[in-house]
Amino acid sequence: MDLITQFPLGDDLAVTLLVLGVLAVAALVAGAIVPSRLRRDEDSTEVDETLGRRLGAPLMAAGSILLWVGLPLAVVLYLAPGTTDDRILRSALLLVGLALGPLAAWRGLAVQLAALGLDPERRRAMVPRLGALTVTGALALALLPVVIVIWFLQTTAGPALVALAAGAAISALVLRACAAPIEAGAAAAALLVGTDEHELSADDEDNLGAPHLRSARMVRRGGALSADLVAVALAGAALGVLLGVPVLAAEGFIVVLLALGVALLAAAAAALIPLRGGPGQERAWLQMGGLIPSVLGIVGATVASALWIPAAYKDLRFEDVGLENFTDPAITGGTDTPREQLEPQIEELAKDLSSVISSTDDGQYASAFLDLFGLYSIDPATTVAAALGLGALVALATELLLGSTGRRGGASVLRAARTSRTGGALGTATGLGSTALMAAGTLGLVVLVALVLSAISAGVPSLALALAVHAGLGALIVVAGHAGALMAPSLLDRPGTEAGPRRAAAGAATGPLGALLVASVLLALGALAPIVSALRTAPRAGTIWEDRALHALSPASPTVIGGLGLGVVVVLLIGSSLLDASRRVGAGAVVETRASMLEGRARADLPELAETVRRASLTPVVVAVLGPVVAGFGLGPAALPAYVIGVVLTGAGLGLWTLGASSTLAGAASVIGSGRYGGAGSWGHSGALGGAVLTGILRSVLGSIALPLALTSALLGALSISAVVSLNTDGTSVFLRWGIAVLAIIIVVTCWVIAATAPEVDLEDEQEGISKPLFARADETEPADSLDAMDWEAEERR
DSSP: OHHHHTTTHHHHHHHHHHHHHHHHHHHHHHHHHHHOOOOHHHHHHHOOHHHHHHHHHHHHHHHHHHHHHHHHHHHHHHHHSOOOHHHHHHHHHHHHHHHHHHHHHHHHHHHHHHHHTTOOOHHHHHHHHHHHHHHHHHHHHHHHHHHHHHEEEEEEEHHHHHHHHHHHHHHHHHHHHHHHHHHHHIIIIIIIIIIIOOOOOOTTTTTTTTHHHHHHHHIIIIIIIIHHHHHHHHHHHHHHHHHHHHTTTTHHHHHOOOOOHHHHHHHHHHHTTTTOOOOHHHHHHHHHHHHHHHHHHHHHHHHHHHHHHHHSSGGGGGGGGOSSEEOOHHHHHHHHHHHHHHHHHHHHHHTTTHHHTTTTTTSHHHHHHHHHHHHHTTHHHHHHHHHHHHHHHHHHHHHHHHHHOOOOTTTHHHHHHGGGOHHHHHHHHHHHHHHHHHHHHHHHHHHHHHHHHHHHHTOHHHHHHHHHHHHHHHHHHHHHHHHHHHHHHHHHSSSSOOHHHHHHTTTTTTTHHHHHHHHHHHHHTTTTTHHHHHHTTTTOOOSSSHHHHHHOOOOTTHHHHHHHHHHHHHHHHHHHHHHHHHHHHHHHHHHHHHHHHHHHHHHHOOOOOOHHHHHHHHHHHHHHHHHIIIIIIIIOTTTHHHHHHHHHHHHHHHHHHHHHHHHHHHHHHHHHHHSSSOOOSSSSHHHHHHHHHHHHHHHIIHHHHHHHHHHHHHHHHHHHHHHHHHHHSSOHHHHHHHHHHHHHHHHHHHHHHHHHHOOOOOOOSSSSHHHHHHHHHHGGGGGGHGGGGGHHHHHHHH
16 A cells, blocks of 8 residues: 555555556457457458558558658657756657557557458447447557556656657657558549449449558558547647646646546447437437547546646645745745745735736746736636536537538538539539538637637636647547547448448548547647747847847747748648659559459559558658758747647648548548439549549548647657757857758758659550550440550560
8 A cells, every 4th residue: 555655646646547557458458359359251352361461551661661760760859958867768758659659550450350241230239349449449558658657757757758749649640641642542443443434333342442442441540540549648648747737736647647537438438338220310329429428528527627626726736746835036036935935925916916917017027927826816626627628519519510521411412412413623612612611610619719728727828728738638538439430430331231320420430530630739739838938938049130039939020930831831741742642652553453454353453552652651751750840940949839830720720621521522422323413423423533532632641640740740849949949048059050950951852852753653645555445434445455455565566
C-alpha cells in the first residue's frame, strides 16, 4: 500500500493510474485474442494469396520513411537546449511515438482481417464488437505509455509526453501519406476501368481492381484510423498535462486521465449495444448505437469532474505539484511567497475588480497580475465540466452535419446523383457545393466554442487554451462512443450484405471522422500556449527588427502575417505533392488494369507499387516536419504561432469539406448504379463515378491528412520553440539562423525533385497499335486486334 499512499501526486491519482493501466492492458489482450478466435471461411474470395502483399505495401513504405525522417529528427531533438537527461528522454520518447503508429496500424488491420470470410448475418452482429476492439485497442496503446510516463515523471511529464505525441502524430502522417496514392490507384482501377469502362460492379470478381480497392479501404478504415486515434489521444494527454497543471494544479492530471478513461469505457460500452432494427431502420439503430455510449460517457465525465474537482480555486492541490508558492515577479516582486499569505488579499481586491483593472496597463507584469485575479474568480469544477461538455456538443453537431452527407436517401446525395445526368462536372460541383456549407458550419461551431471558452476562463489565455484541450478530449469521448459507426462500412458495405444494412453503413463513418478532426483542431490550438508563453518570457533581442520578429504578436506584424501565409502554403504544397503522386499511381493502375483485362489475366498486379509510393510520399512528410523550422528560423519566432494557426485552420476547412464531398459523390454513384437516374452504364453513372474517384482522392490527400498534419505542426512547434528563441537571444549570428531555414528549404526542394522525376507510365500516342486498345473504350476496339496490339513483335512483322 505504500506504493499508493506515498505517491507524490496523491493516493487518488495513484489509484487512477493503476486502474487505467489495468484497463489498457485488458483492452490490448482482448484485441489480440478475440480476432484470432473468430471462425472464418478461409476459402472466401476476399482471402487470397496476394492480400498480404497489398496490405504490406503502404506499411513497408511508411516504415522506411519513418526511418529516414524519424532518426534525423530524434538527433536534432537531442541537440535542442536542455539537460542531458531531458534531451535523451525526449529523443527516446519521440522514437517510441514513431513506433506506436505502425503498431496501431497493424492492430487495426488485424481486426479488419478478422472480419474477412465472416457470414453476412454474423458481420452485422459483429459491427459493435469489432468497432469497440479497434477503438479500445488504439486508445489503450496511447493510454499505457501515458500512465507509465506520469507515474515516473509526475510534474515533469508534460514535455516528455509532448515528444511522445509528436512521434505518434508524425507516424500517423506518414501512414496517411503512403495510403493516399495507393487508394487513388485502387479506385481508378476498380471504378474507372472495371465499373465505368466494363460495367462491372466494384465488388464483382471479374473486376480486377476490386481486390486492390478492398485492401486500400482496409488500410484507411483500420490501420490509418487506429494511428490517428493514438495520435489524438496522446496529444490530448500531453497538452492536457502541460497546460492543465500550471493553472489547475494536480487537478490538471485528473481531467486528462478521467477523459481518456471514459473514452476507453465509452468505446467498450458500444460493444454492448446490438445493431438491430427492421427494414428502413438500420441507420437509425446504427446512430443510436453511437449516441447512447457517447452521451453516457460525456455525462459521466462532466459529472465526475464536477464532483472530483474543488469548486473554489484556492482549494486546488497546488502543493502536490510544487506550486504552493507564488513565484511570478509580477505577483511577489521577486520573492517566493506562500499562497495562503496572498490569497486573503486577492479575495479582498477581487471584490472591487473594476478598480484593479482600471489601475493597470497593458504591460507583461500587468497581464500576469490580472490573469491571477481571473483564475481566482472561476469555479474550476464547473469550468472544466463546461469545457468537456462543449467539446462533446460540437462533436455531436459535426457528426450530425457530416453524417448526413453519405446517407443514400439524403438530400445531398440525391441532388448530386440527379445533377450528374447533365454531366459529371455539374454533379461533382453539386456535391462540393453542398458539403462546403457543412464544413463552414462546423468551423463556425469551433469558433463559437473558442469564444465561449474565452468567456468562462475569465479571459485568462493560459486557462482558455487548457480548456480548449479539455474540449478536444470531450470530443474524443464522442468519437469513441461511435466505434460501431466507424467499423460499419468495413463490415456491411461489402458484397453479400442485404441492401438495407449496406445502405445504412455507407458513409456512416464520415460523421465520427469529422468529429475526430474537430477534436484534433481543438488540441492543436491548445499547443499555442507553450509557444506564446516562450515568446512572451523571452529576453530582448540585439536589434530592433530582431526583437520585433521575436515579440511582436500583433496581427499587423509582417512576421505574423508571413507565418500565417506559410501555414496556408504548406497545406497546399502537401496537397499538391500527394495529388501528383496519386496521378502517377492512378495512371499506372489504369493502364495495368486495362492491359490485364484485355489479356484475360486472373488478376491485375501493380508492380513496384511500394517503391513508387515511398518515393512520392517522402516529400509531403518532409514539408510538414520542416515547415516549423522554416517559419521559426527563416521568418522569426513570432511567425511560429501564426504558422500553426494557418496550417490547422486551412487543413481543417479543406479536410471537413473533402470528407463530406467524398461521401456525397460515392453515395450518388451508388444510387445511380442501383437503377435510378439512368442506372448503371448511363452517362450520369459515368459522370458520378468520375466525381466519386476525384473527391475520394481529395479526401485521401486533404481530408485524411488534415488531422495528423495539424497535430504534427502544432506539437513540433511546441518542441522547437525553445531552440528558436534561444538562437535568437544568445547572440547567434542571424546568417546561421537563416542558413538553417535555407538548408530546410534545400532538403524540401531535393525531395520534391526526386519525386517529380520518378518514372511514370507513358500515356502518349506515338505507337498507334498500343494506344487503341489501352486508351479507348472496350466497345470501340475490334476484338480481333486487341491482343495483337499488345504484341510489339507483331507490329515489327507488319
